[in-house]
Amino acid sequence: xxxxxxxxxxxxxxxxxxxxxxxxxxxxxxxxxxxxxxxxxxxxxxxxxxxxxxxxxxxxxxxxxxxxxxxxxxxxxxxxxxxxxxxxxxxxxxxxxxxxxxxxxxxxxxxxxxxxxxxxxxxxxxxxxxxxxxxxxxxxxxxxxxxxxxxxxxxxxxxxxxxxxxxxxxxxxxxxxxxxxxxxxxxxxxxxxxxxxxxxxxxxxxxxxxxxxxxxxxxxxxxxxxxxxxxxxxxxxxxxxxxxxxxxxxxxxxxxx
Amino acid sequence: xxxxxxxxxxxxxxxxxxxxxxxxxxxxxxxxxxxxxxxxxxxxxxxxxxxxxxxxxxxxxxxxxxxxxxxxxxxxxxxxxxxxxxxxxxxxxxxxxxxxxxxxxxxxxxxxxxxxxxxxxxxxxxxxxxxxxxxxxxxxxxxxxxxxxxxxxxxxxxxxxxxxxxxxxxxxxxxxxxxxxxxxxxxxxxxxxxxxxxxxxxxxxxxxxxxxxxxxxxxxxxxxxxxxxxxxxxxxxxxxxxxxxxxxxxxxxxxxxxxxxxxxxxxxxxxxxxxxxxxxxxxxxxxxxxxxxxxxxxxxxxxxxxxxxxxxxxxxxxxxxxxxxxxxxxxxxxxxxxxxxxxxxxxxxxxxxxxxxxxxxxxxxxxxxxxxxxxxxxxxxxxxxxxxxxxxxxxxxxxxxxxxxxxxxxxx
Numbered sequence: 113x114x115x116x117x118x119x120x121x122x123x124x125x126x127x128x129x130x131x132x133x134x135x136x137x138x139x140x141x142x143x144x145x146x147x148x149x150x151x152x153x154x155x156x157x158x159x160x161x162x163x164x165x166x167x168x169x170x171x172x173x174x175x176x177x178x179x180x181x182x183x184x185x186x187x188x189x190x191x192x193x194x195x196x197x198x199x200x201x202x203x204x205x206x207x208x209x210x211x212x213x214x215x216x217x218x219x220x221x222x223x224x225x226x227x228x229x230x231x232x233x234x235x236x237x238x239x240x241x242x243x244x245x246x247x248x249x250x251x252x253x254x255x256x257x258x259x260x261x262x263x264x265x266x267x268x269x270x271x272x273x274x275x276x277x278x279x280x281x282x283x284x285x286x287x288x289x290x291x292x293x294x295x296x297x298x299x300x301x302x303x304x305x306x307x308x309x310x311x312x313x314x315x316x317x318x319x320x321x322x323x324x325x326x327x328x329x330x331x332x333x334x335x336x337x338x339x340x341x342x343x344x345x346x347x348x349x350x351x352x353x354x355x356x357x358x359x360x361x362x363x364x365x366x367x368x369x
Numbered sequence: 370x371x372x373x374x375x376x377x378x379x380x381x382x383x384x385x386x387x388x389x390x391x392x393x394x395x396x397x398x399x400x401x402x403x404x405x406x407x408x409x410x411x412x413x414x415x416x417x418x419x420x421x422x423x424x425x426x427x428x429x430x431x432x433x434x435x436x437x438x439x440x441x442x443x444x445x446x447x448x449x450x451x452x453x454x455x456x457x458x459x460x461x462x463x464x465x466x467x468x469x470x471x472x473x474x475x476x477x478x479x480x481x482x483x484x485x486x487x488x489x490x491x492x493x494x495x496x497x498x499x500x501x502x503x504x505x506x507x508x509x510x511x512x513x514x515x516x517x518x519x520x521x522x523x524x525x526x527x528x529x530x531x532x533x534x535x536x537x538x539x540x541x542x543x544x545x546x547x548x549x550x551x552x553x554x555x556x557x558x559x560x561x562x563x564x565x566x567x568x569x570x571x572x573x574x575x576x577x578x579x580x581x582x583x584x585x586x587x588x589x590x591x592x593x594x595x596x597x598x599x600x601x602x603x604x605x606x607x608x609x610x611x612x613x614x615x616x617x618x619x620x621x622x623x624x625x626x627x628x629x630x631x632x633x634x635x636x637x638x639x640x641x642x643x644x645x646x647x648x649x650x651x652x653x654x655x656x657x658x659x660x661x662x663x664x665x666x667x668x669x670x671x672x673x674x675x676x677x678x679x680x681x682x683x684x685x686x687x688x689x690x691x692x693x694x695x696x697x698x699x700x701x702x703x704x705x706x707x708x709x710x711x712x713x714x715x716x717x718x719x720x721x722x723x724x725x726x727x728x729x730x731x732x733x734x735x736x737x738x739x740x741x742x743x744x745x746x747x748x749x750x751x752x753x754x755x756x757x758x759x760x761x762x763x764x765x766x767x768x769x770x771x772x773x774x775x776x777x778x779x780x781x
Contacts, residue, residue, distance in 0.1 A: 166725050194727035206722035210740025220726035272726065
């Protein structure tokens with residue numbers, strides 16, 4: 113049983129006109145076995161939350177804490193956080209020319225486990241993970257994400273999710289830019305991951321569409337850098353019908369008071 | 370994103386004494402009339418290549434003093450050992466400089482190559498018989514035996530429709546001027562690898578001149594990893610239409626090293642192709658790379674296709690990468706012409722992506738640099754050379770890149 117705990121997190125980015133606060137006090141607790149969905153309008157800070165937890169250098173944490181089972185994640189480097197059991201599936205996975213998918217996956221697995229995977233089972237595991245997201249095995253020989261379509265990049269993220277099998281996975285708009293088949297395939301991958309029962313998922317999305325395939329235990333509405341409302345599956349359904357307007361107006365009103 | 374630095378020279382005009390039909394015969398007349406600072410007139414006469422002052426366009430990037438007297442000329446003081454391994458179908462012999470010149474290869478374009486030609490005791494001639502398919506590479510090894518002035522001349526002649534691989538490897542220590550000529554017959558397919566794997570104190574200047582026969586395919590790879598000062602000119606021209614040349618290059622420049630590659634592709638025949646792709650990494654104080662690409666598309670060279678690219682990865686502070694692609698276009702009827710040059714630091718997003726998968730910073734940097742070079746090394750297609758270059762890149766990476774960037778003012 114693990115817990116990812118975010119307490120009163122404030123995060124700024126540097127802009128031309130000085131630091132700008134994006135996250136304004138985020139509180140969130142995710143336990144293993146739970147699926148949390150964070151939903152919110154564009155510019156609400158959802159992606160900033162994901163990248164701040166993962167440790168992207170662009171974001172400065174000005175106050176607050178992020179801990180995993182009491183361990184201070186913010187004191188760790190990006191790779192230490194990953195080795196501690198955190199995974200970020202990115203909205204725009206990065207191309208790394210000349211580094212093959214096979215080499216990348218093996219290097220990452222070795223780093224996470226602290227030892228090289230057994231060759232015979234590893235090849236089988238990689239092939240299986242690729243087969244399950246209907247990704248041609250030939251992709252193993254291609255450069256990481258180079259020339260991949262949007263859908264192929266997301267499938268590759270899910271392959272990594274399965275092989276690295278972290279304690280907590282943050283999925284940043286993994287559903288964006290996917291057609292309906294790819295959305296289903298990617299969602300099934302996430303469901304296989306959470307079906308293990310002892311893994312936590314933080315699913316960040318703009319649309320309710322993916323929630324037809326992935327059923328969250330908790331839904332958080334994210335507006336203006338903080339959680340504006342929390343609920344269950346029914347909250348997502350309400351958002352589908354009503355949109356974010358109500359929350360945006362309330363946040364704007366609060367800001368002008 | 371990496372900084373982009375691209376310089377495009379204005380097209381220049383050929384003085385119109387080339388025949389209006391654009392026939393190949395007319396090109397030889399046109400050759401003498403092209404006036405460009407980027408490719409001085411080729412000549413064997415040393416008087417045509419005076420001692421440079423450093424202000425000349427073609428010398429302005431080069432630290433002349435570090436040539437250690439090579440530019441002044443004079444008889445050879447030292448010696449290099451030249452060994453040739455040749456498979457069946459190849460004849461190796463020694464000919465005189467006059468005999469070599471009579472074979473009609475291009476003349477030297479700078480003083481170092483002219484000195485090499487002038488002081489040649491003999492020229493090593495590697496002859497690949499027409500229609501031969503070599504089953505193993507020809508390997509020419511030049512080993513310097515002390516940092517003293519030495520000259521070397523190699524002429525490789527590949528007969529029509531022959532197919533083979535030639536590797537020219539430099540190692541040891543020397544102050545060396547080399548002149549290499551590659552004459553490729555019609556329809557032949559040749560891979561030529563020039564490897565500069567010198568000791569740290571070596572000085573190497575010179576020229577490789579390639580003549581591409583009708584419908585011939587030539588691929589060259591220049592790999593410069595060792596030496597204190599390496600300055601190489603590679604020229605390519607065509608003996609008929611339909612030829613194609615691909616020039617790949619990689620260099621890894623360490624602290625205090627100067628590595629300079631100057632390429633000149635002369636599209637002097639129609640429907641010819643050229644593709645240049647050079648990549649370099651620099652690390653350490655005073656590491657300096659220079660890449661000058663120049664493609665001339667003559668009036669006669671209709672329907673040609675060319676692209677040249679140079680990418681530099683600057684791994685630490687204190688490095689300098691000069692990169693200047695040039696295109697000189699004299700005909701409007703071309704299939705394609707372009708060039709690109711990028712020089713930049715590590716891509717932070719690539720490092721973040723790799724590290725977010727648990728890969729530590731040193732390993733992530735190693736992977737990125739490895740990938741940067743592997744992208745080009747795997748196109749070489751010469752077994753043995755590929756592995757050795759990958760291993761050499763790995764060894765370079767272990768020197769420095771394994772260490773994360775230190776804050777300014779501290780030493781790693």
